[in-house]
Amino acid sequence: MVGLLILLPSIALVGYFVYASIGYNVLVSFTDWNQLRPSYNIAGFSHYAELLRDSVFRVSLLNNLFLILLFVPSTIGLGLVLAILLDNRVRGEGVFRTIYLLPFSLSFAITASLWAWMYDPTNGVINTLLRSAGLGSLASGWVTDSSLTLYCVILALVWQFSGYIMLLFLAGIRSIPESQVMAAEVDGASRFRLYWRIIIPQLKSSTLATFVILMVFGLKAFDFINILTGGGPGYSTFVLPLDMYRETFGLDHYAYGAAIATILFMVVMVIVVPYLYMSSRRSEG
């Protein structure tokens, strides 16, 4: 009983600000509150029906999926490569680790500013470097070119997250019993076979965790994209959180924005709840 008593204030706070708020958001999505002044007449599923016909919503959803499809495997791949490279009794491992992890520790407001300068078409880092290397023909509009801008966003996000994934994999690799690695080495297994057959298969739970973390991030990605491109040019980097933000706080379509947020919430939960269920069972067992 005392345990519950201690937790009561937090249960109340989290209950209100998380669970009741989610419920309230869902309720708003069924109203006609599409102007600044709140209004709670029932509009039923009409906003959800409208979403099906909304081309900006469709583009945002597709961009979100494309982002996840490219961002998640690239980040996991690069993170794994960095972890394997560092797992070779590298001198100064701590320094390398710190440098690779640095981007992840910084605010998206900072990294978006840095990449805005990297990608700036007139005087920015990439184009001026290309020009001075005699590769001026490769210079391009980057974030101002609607066919490239989503790739620009993804590349920068891979840069920001792969150090974190490296850290998780490195921890996973280090937790594998030394004896297994020794045994394989005694058997004369090559370095490549050692990783492919012994180490990588044992990183299943690390990999699952990274998948979930990166997918959820890919769905919620707002800060970085909003600051770097604002969703543009056009709608080329619009994703669901940006669409929700624009509808709600830009156009005062509160009910409509709430409907987008509800969809986003359900997609995230479809990924997270099974994962939490699995990991809570594992930690009990």
Place this chain on the structure above:
Amino acid sequence: MITVRSTRILLYVVLVLFVVAFVMPFWADITTSLKTNVDVITTVPVVPPLSPTLEPWAIAFKTMGQPLLNSLTFTIFATIFSCLIGSINGYALSKIRFRGSNMLFLFFSIGIFIPYQTVLIPLVLTMSRLGLFNTVWALILAHTVYGIPMCTLLFRNFYKDIPESLTMAAKTDGAGTLKIYQSILLPLSALPFVVSGVFQFTSIWNDYLFGLILAQGIGAQPASVALANLKGTTTASWNVLMAGAIWYALPLVIVYLVLGKYLMKGYMAGAVKG
């Protein structure tokens, strides 16, 4: 032997190439922040300036100074509050048996993952009704509340590993529930306080979304929003934007250099449990 040595060299070459790629944006940031407006346009960004100037830093600080102070205020308060609450919660969830504690574990876990977009509309309404809209208090409250789930789980996982025999012995000595927390768990809590403290400081300091929604006024605006606005308004003065980014990064880089290994621990715990 030669092949072993050459693969070692290759390994370091690859690692250093990655370092170059990872550091490039930071390097360009620093060199650009030290250049005059003319140099920004006429020179290659990664080449350091011949005559460095600190003027962009001064200009950036004029707009970033107050927001940095705001960020520092709400970050420190919300970090302290969420860690304290997380600690006592973690104790209740790990050391006191009661029905439904597993349910509560899930209750808090889900709180870590929710997309904040789903709570933005009610959050704005609540803060205006409380009269906190556009104040640092709105950010303190929001970051404390949304930090509780993560902190609770961090402390719970740490306390779970403290032997039951310790708390049991105190219990048989007649110590009450809070007394056990105070005299046994709290003195052992330096590590989880540093880990979750650094973790919370980092994520609150870095927040942009809550600041954007809850605190646009200059009296409460966080540094993240101020920096983003700087980018939006002064597209030509890249040197000022780069200097602003350094100002904003500086406190965190200091924390990172001093307590980096604890931050890594926090990241890992964050990954394992959410």
